[in-house]
Amino acid sequence: EVPSIQERYQDSFAIGAAVEPYQLEGTQGEILKHHYNSIVAENVMKPVNIHPEEKRYDFEEADKIVQFARENNMEVRFHNLVWHSQVPEWFFLDKQGNKMVEETDPKQREKNKQLLLKRLEKHIKTIVKRYRDDVDSWDVVNEVIDEYASNERGLRESPWYQITGTDYIKTAFETTRKYAGEDAKLYINDYNTEVEPKRTYLYNLVVDMLEQGVPIDGVGHQSHIQLGWPSLQEMEDSINMFADLGLDNQITELDVSIYGWPPVPAYPTYDAIPDSVFTTQAQRYDDLFALYERLEDKISNITFWGIADDHTWLDDRAEEYNGGIGKDAPFVFDPDYNVKPAYWSIMD
Ligand code: XIL
Helix, strand or coil, rough: CCCCCHHHCCCCCEEEEECCHHCCCCHHHHHHHHHEEEEECCCCCCCHHHHCCCCCCEEEEEEHHHHHHCCCCEEEEEEEEEEECCCCCCHECCCCCCCCCHCHHHHHHHHHHHHHHHHHHHHHHHHHHHHHCCCCCEEECCCCCCCCCCCCCCCCCCCHHHCCCCCHHHHHHHHHHHHHCCCCCEEEEEECCCCHHHHHHHHHHHHHHHCCCCCCCCCEEEEEEEECCCCHHHHHHHHHHHHCCCCCEEEEEEECCCCCCCCCCCCCCCHHHHHHHHHHHHHHHHHHHHHHHHHHHHHEEEEEEECCCCHHHHHHHHHCCCCCCCCCCCEEEECCCCCEEHHHHCCC
């Protein structure tokens, strides 16, 4: 058995992985126990899965992950309480079943807003009360910035925003704090947090929220990155910017794609990926973890968005961009759960 990643970094930060419940068993389960001391659900804690109907929660799959974490002494990141994606429609329908965003009457719009904020409070209260003793870090809101939005603040124009403005963000953090307690760590999570203009949009929103007394403890940087993008300097600057506000940073969804954007050319199979790509990737991981280690006082958790190259959401993009052809390989374990060159580079 190779040395444990989590032990290697025990004085610096927690090491986590995103999982589906079926991955808690067999070889993957063993890898999880050995190499990671933090865990997050890849999908099963998202609103659409955990709260599919207004009066129905489904905790079964989420509970499996929490139970595994308990048995193996792992931290839990909760992902996520509020998002524009993987959220059930019912949240945004008024009592007559009409879409709230289409309402034009100002009085009815105000009523809808209050109804949505109440639903949000109930949603958060129920989930947080159930898991507060197990969860260490909460992704309270996910992806609320959109650099392509037409408003000047770069606020994502999701139904949440269209119906409540930024009040949903405030309500979400305040409600989470209320039920999770003072020790819980609350995060605003997003991608492309390293690069402009998104970084500044996010920074300005966070400053505005903090000034209003909104209880944000840290920024979650998804870090779905590539071999050469973003630059190490951009990553460092971003961590420092938020740390200078007194906030924690976590790397919440790390994967290092072997492709650019859009993700072509694509190698059709794993075996078609040349060794030179894995060498380049190992160097990238080396640089990354050296940076994280240097900034260890400002970063409390590094979570990979998966375990091994057999299962990565990045492969879904082949369907979208390359006629279904293309295999990505973002992690430090290969599809057979053996270590890759990138593993050795983060271990020395
Ligand atoms: C992804 C999952 O990995 C996929 O299985 C699912 O189909 C879509 O969502 N940002 C996030 C994560 O915050 O929740 C997303 O996870 C990846 C991008």
